[in-house]
Amino acid sequence: MKIIVCIKQVPDAKDVRLDPKTNTLAREGVQSIMNPYDQHAVEEAVRLKELLGGEVTVLSMGPPQAEKVLRQAISCGADHAVLVSDRAFAGADTWATSYTLAKAVNVIGAFDLLLCGKQAIDGDTAQVGPGLAMRLQIPYVTCVQKVRKATDTGLVLERMMDDGYDVLALDYPALLTVVKDINEPRVPSLKGKMRAKKVEIRKLTAADIGADPACIGLPGSPTQVVKVFPPEARCKRAVFTGSLDDQIGQLVDSLQSYL
Amino acid sequence: MDYFLSEEQEMIVEIARQITDERIIPQRAELDEKDEFPRAILGEMARADLFGVPIPEEFGGFGGGCLDIVLALEQLGRGCIGVGTAFAASSLGIYPILIAGSQEMREKYLPDVASGKKFAAFGLTEANAGSDASGIQTTAVLDGEEWVLNGTKQWITNGGEAQIYSVVAITDRSKGARGASMLVVEEGDPGFSCGPKEKKMGIRASSTTELIFKDCRIPQDRLIGRKGTGFITVMKTLDSSRPGIAALGLGLAQGALDEAASYAKQRVQFGKPIMAFQAVQHMLADMAIQLEAARALVYGAARHIDAHPNNMSKVSSMCKVFATDMAMKVATDAVQVMGGYGYMREYPVEKMMRDAKILQIYEGTNQIQRNVVGQELNKEYTRA
Numbered sequence: 001m002k003i004i005v006c007i008k009q010v011p012d013a014k015d016v017r018l019d020p021k022t023n024t025l026a027r028e029g030v031q032s033i034m035n036p037y038d039q040h041a042v043e044e045a046v047r048l049k050e051l052l053g054g055e056v057t058v059l060s061m062g063p064p065q066a067e068k069v070l071r072q073a074i075s076c077g078a079d080h081a082v083l084v085s086d087r088a089f090a091g092a093d094t095w096a097t098s099y100t101l102a103k104a105v106n107v108i109g110a111f112d113l114l115l116c117g118k119q120a121i122d123g124d125t126a127q128v129g130p131g132l133a134m135r136l137q138i139p140y141v142t143c144v145q146k147v148r149k150a151t152d153t154g155l156v157l158e159r160m161m162d163d164g165y166d167v168l169a170l171d172y173p174a175l176l177t178v179v180k181d182i183n184e185p186r187v188p189s190l191k192g193k194m195r196a197k198k199v200e201i202r203k204l205t206a207a208d209i210g211a212d213p214a215c216i217g218l219p220g221s222p223t224q225v226v227k228v229f230p231p232e233a234r235c236k237r238a239v240f241t242g243s244l245d246d247q248i249g250q251l252v253d254s255l256q257s258y259l
Numbered sequence: 260m261d262y263f264l265s266e267e268q269e270m271i272v273e274i275a276r277q278i279t280d281e282r283i284i285p286q287r288a289e290l291d292e293k294d295e296f297p298r299a300i301l302g303e304m305a306r307a308d309l310f311g312v313p314i315p316e317e318f319g320g321f322g323g324g325c326l327d328i329v330l331a332l333e334q335l336g337r338g339c340i341g342v343g344t345a346f347a348a349s350s351l352g353i354y355p356i357l358i359a360g361s362q363e364m365r366e367k368y369l370p371d372v373a374s375g376k377k378f379a380a381f382g383l384t385e386a387n388a389g390s391d392a393s394g395i396q397t398t399a400v401l402d403g404e405e406w407v408l409n410g411t412k413q414w415i416t417n418g419g420e421a422q423i424y425s426v427v428a429i430t431d432r433s434k435g436a437r438g439a440s441m442l443v444v445e446e447g448d449p450g451f452s453c454g455p456k457e458k459k460m461g462i463r464a465s466s467t468t469e470l471i472f473k474d475c476r477i478p479q480d481r482l483i484g485r486k487g488t489g490f491i492t493v494m495k496t497l498d499s500s501r502p503g504i505a506a507l508g509l510g511l512a513q514g515a516l517d518e519a520a521s522y523a524k525q526r527v528q529f530g531k532p533i534m535a536f537q538a539v540q541h542m543l544a545d546m547a548i549q550l551e552a553a554r555a556l557v558y559g560a561a562r563h564i565d566a567h568p569n570n571m572s573k574v575s576s577m578c579k580v581f582a583t584d585m586a587m588k589v590a591t592d593a594v595q596v597m598g599g600y601g602y603m604r605e606y607p608v609e610k611m612m613r614d615a616k617i618l619q620i621y622e623g624t625n626q627i628q629r630n631v632v633g634q635e636l637n638k639e640y641t642r643a
Contacts, residue, residue: 186307187274187278187303187307188274188277188307189308190270190271190307190308190311193270193274194267194270197266
């Protein structure tokens with residue numbers, strides 16, 4: 001069983017600030033973490049490995065410091081780590097990112113299963129997982145909340161829906177994106193941390209993956225951010241207190257003031 | 260303060276801290292309320308390799324020393340010393356095997372404890388033998404190729420939860436202290452059972468029971484070390500384990516100080532946060548000073564023990580007394596700083612104060628520790 005997990009380094013949501021000039025996320029001096037959904041994807045991959053044998057490779061596209069989240073994944077049980085890093089990737093949208101990751105997956109080689117978090121908490125698009133599956137021409141299931149059954153040939157899954165869940169079966173190769181309900185990520189082990197410190201991270205550039213310069217980074221990104229602005233506050237809110245009768249009275253008074 | 264820990268030691272701290280913050284702290288009140296043994300949390304610790312810290316690498320452990328285990332226990336203690344005690348007692352249970360067991364015995368028992376697959380426990384105390392271990396009544400008599408045990412151990416941590424028990428029994432009453440031996444009893448051995456869980460003031464997540472031996476028959480090779488060396492093994496075991504109890508005290512006090520200080524920043528009286536009042540500031544300052552002094556002593560003692568394993572009794576007892584008396588004082592003061600809120604079960608310092616008391620009692624009372632220090636001084640000044 002060969003599993004590849006795509007992970008992303010993101011700014012810690014506990015520490016988010018906007019650059020007042022550009023209205024974009026201020027990344028300077030902000031703590032970086034592994035995208036929380038991706039932590040669940042790594043955990044699920046390690047559990048499947050423990051169940052079925054095989055190995056888990058974690059893959060990230062990002063600046064050199066993204067090595068940190070790859071090492072974290074190793075400390076939690078992943079076996080190999082690949083960092084796709086090149087200045088030419090800068091400014092990539094989800095279209096260019098899924099192209100780049102697909103190229104990198106082809107270099108890593110044969111796999112049975114690709115796992116991604118549902119979305120990254122910085123961009124929140126949830127597009128890269130499905131995009132990657134389409135580029136690789138493999139089936140995919142998004143928002144997986146549970147792996148019901150796993151064998152050497154395929155999986156039975158639950159896909160989270162607004163009104164319950166779907167039960168789906170699929171064969172490898174396939175791609176899944178996972179939600180947080182799927183598992184509780186483990187605390188890294190001591191042996192894992194020691195291995196993570198020493199492990200060699202395979203580094204791939206745009207040339208190494210044979211990427212077409214027109215398809216990566218800003219030139220490869222059809223999405224152009226024209227303007228970023230904080231949404232306006234919706235409207236005035238009021239909280240009524242007191243007994244239920246008092247609250248109803250206050251509500252009626254308040255509504256009447258609008259008539 | 261920077262204690263210049265090694266990279267590996269920092270890793271142990273990080274892992275134990277994460278388990279404490281993410282698993283222990285959210286569950287501690289419920290475990291306490293329900294007297295519930297923390298199996299899931301201990302499972303997480305096992306998966307993170309923490310049970311392997313004190314066990315040599317050749318038996319699947321990490322080969323860590325006293326300071327390594329102290330660092331792990333300090334973090335766990337910050338969350339809940341009930342959980343910390345369950346963890347520490349498993350190490351305590353295998354120290355006799357580590358210290359005096361044969362190679363075969365170590366190979367048989369240590370890997371499963373290192374991986375957390377099995378828990379261990381240590382059985383010394385009896386109804387009439389606490390501080391005075393010479394009052395032990397439990398006997399082990401060789402009958403053919405089997406030992407036959409009779410007697411009852413009292414207040415044994417991890418009783419009913421452990422699979423491996425290191426037990427002290429008298430093998431030759433005529434020889435006094437040289438007539439005691441240590442043996443391994445396994446869960447399921449014929450004639451061995453555990454009593455009901457005791458109801459305790461604190462550390463309620465940990466399990467405490469009697470161990471009952473009624474013509475309990477075990478194979479001859481369960482003897483740890485040579486016959487008659489039981490008391491020496493017990494003393495060496497407790498010398499090795501006491502800094503771990505001191506570390507639980509450091510963690511508990513740190514947790515209490517954290518709660519009290521953040522409360523004092525938020526609680527407004529007379530128009531100011533109470534942190535602004537010197538009466539409160541001085542209490543918090545004294546708590547922090549005592550805690551840091553204790554930490555320096557415990558880490559120093561642990562480093563001494565790692566460097567001089569044959570000369571550890573005095574420093575081991577010193578750090579246990581100082582850090583656990585400190586923990587009781589700091590926990591009590593944390594409740595005082597938080598006033599009525601501190602006394603309520605909704606806030607964690609009430610539990611910390613109840614929990615802290617046991618640190619001054621178990622693993623040798625603090626009075627017995629002072630005896631040890633006093634006797635060592637007596638020896639030193641006789642030589643001089």
